[in-house]
Amino acid sequence: MNAGSDHPQDLTLREQARAVAAGELDATELLDATLRRIEERDGPVNSIVDTFASESARMLNEAPEGPLHGVPIAVKDMFTLPWRAPRDGAPRNLQGFGPGESAVYRRLRDAGAVIVAVTNMHEFGAGSTGHLSVYGPCATPWDTTRCAGGSSGGSGAAVAARLVAGAVGTDGGGSIRYPSAYCGITGLKLTWGTVPPDGYTHGHASLGAPGPMCRDAADARLLGEALAARPLPEQRATNLRVGVVRTFWENIDPEVHEHCDLAVERLRESGLTVAEVELDGTEFVRIATVLRLGLEGDPYVKPEIWEEIQGEVSPVGRALAKYLSLAPATAVVRTDLVRAQLRRSLARAFGHVDVLAWPMVPAPPPPIADPRVQLPSGEVPADYGNVRQGGIANLSGVPALSAPCGFTRTGLPIALHLLAHWGEDERLLDVAELLEQATERRYVDAVPPLAHATAVS
Amino acid sequence: MAGEDFREYARLALLREGIEVDDVDLAVMSVAESVYGPEREALMAADFSHVPYEHDLDPSRAPSDAGAER
Secondary structure (H helix, E strand, O other): OOOOOOOHHHOOHHHHHHHHHOOOOOHHHHHHHHHHHHHHHOOOOOOEEEEOHHHHHHHHHOOOOOOOOOOEEEEEOOEOEOOEOOOOOOOOOOOOOOOOOOHHHHHHHHOOOEEEEEEOOOHHHOOOOOOOOOOOOOEEOOEEEEEOOOOOHHHHHHHHOOOOOEEEEEEOOOOOHHHHHHHOOEEEEOOOOOOOOOOEOOOOOOOOEEEEEEOOHHHHHHHHHHHHOOOOOOOOHHHOEEEEOHHHHOOOOHHHHHHHHHHHHHHHHOOOEEEEOOOOOHHHHHHHHHHHHHHOOHHHOOHHHHHHHHHHOOHHHHHHHHHHOOOOHHHHHHHHHHHHHHHHHHHHHOOOOOEEEEEOOOOOOOEOOOOEEEEOOEEEEHHHHHHHHHHHHHHHOOOEEEEEEEEOOOOOEEEEEEEEOOOOHHHHHHHHHHHHHHOOOOOOOOOOHHHHHHHOO | OOHHHHHHHHHHHHHHOOOOOOHHHHHHHHHHHHHHHHHHHHHHHOOOOOOOOOOOOOOOOOOOOOOOOO
16 A cells, blocks of 8 residues: 555555455445546546446345356456446447446455446547547546556556556457556456457457456456466466566667566576577567557448547547558468467477566557657657567467556656467466566555655645 | 558548548558558568467467477
8 A cells, every 4th residue: 555545546456355354444435436536536547437326336235146256357458348338449349338237246255346447449449549529538647647558558658657556458469468557557358269259349259359458467466367267377487487578579669678688587497497589570560569559450340430439539530540441361370370489489388488488568658749759770669669579469369568668768657568378378477477576565565656646735 | 651652542442331421531550660560560561471470369378389488
């Protein structure tokens, strides 16, 4: 908890769950305090787009005993709720989803959780910055002139600002992991298919997967277990092997590179074996991700909805949709071969190592007003740099995690990217916890200026 | 493809599909093409003849033909 604060949202998710279960924290008071904090604190970050006090109270009244009994959780604007249709950060979702019981809703409900808010996101999930949304841009609490990341930017910012201790994001091309990196929290893209796709606006896609976004790995494990509906058992990570893929360490901001290098060194000092690993097909990760992510959803768009709302879509979003429709069919078919090559190469690599590691994003969060990043090769759009780092987990389906591992000299978060074999999501949490211990939790317990200022006021 | 050539191609190709484009569309698409066009062209030019298709793709599990046991 913050020094000087006794607000329940300064507790971790597991502390909230334990305190409610033990009768030390009243769940109704927790819900009310959460709604008040959102009201008081969210303005500068714009992470929350909807609250619904009466529906949350009803969920709480009907909540079964469970690992998250009475604990408020926020969800991204991509899931049907019985009282609300998702909007995908746009005027309407393009697939025609109305209100309903998404799998994410059911799994949270069955764990006893209380859905307290819907979070902001990049328009249609089509960006890694979060600066484009019908609700307005979303900022990282570490510097509210800079991007929260995308597309699950609201979920990342809400957790970092300590509006909620846990949020659900989705990740079709890195969309849980980029905002986790930009906001200094821990985000896990579960193995593809872990959560059923129903009620998820991108559930048709072969790349997207929901996952937990929390302050640290132990909280992500708790929320991840609820979403996965299976245990993610903890195992001491010290006998694991880390593979470093040098390709993804090239053209990285020097400060980011330095902190990620140090993080791997801390893991080595903690007893993990570190070895270099090579993967085939990495040169096409970015273009294959962009093409598949941009086009897989096309058949599911209802033309009449697009006609109705396209005047309200951002000019950039509208133009990029048109741009992607120019992609040659043969290029899209070739992405199948990129995936096949990457998946086989990853499977071989995981015969020798347990996790792979490289910088999560190549540079710190860019300004909302101009979301480009400076790399050693020059200035590029943030999306261009980010997707190279994150897309491989989506093309292949493996679980992947963003772990806080440092700060720039100007106080912006830096994160290490970890990937594991299909179905071994818990190994990522084990390694992230080991990293937290090795760095004395200084990055996961750090409080952004915005949260600190109001926590002690 | 770059510059005016791309803008003209984009305008005509989209017009053929009944999709109208304006100057903002063309400006954004030109930037996107300058960023992603070279990698798309490299993808089109790459030799994948040695890469077998993954006929039973299931992203929830490792490929069945990876040649490595775990």
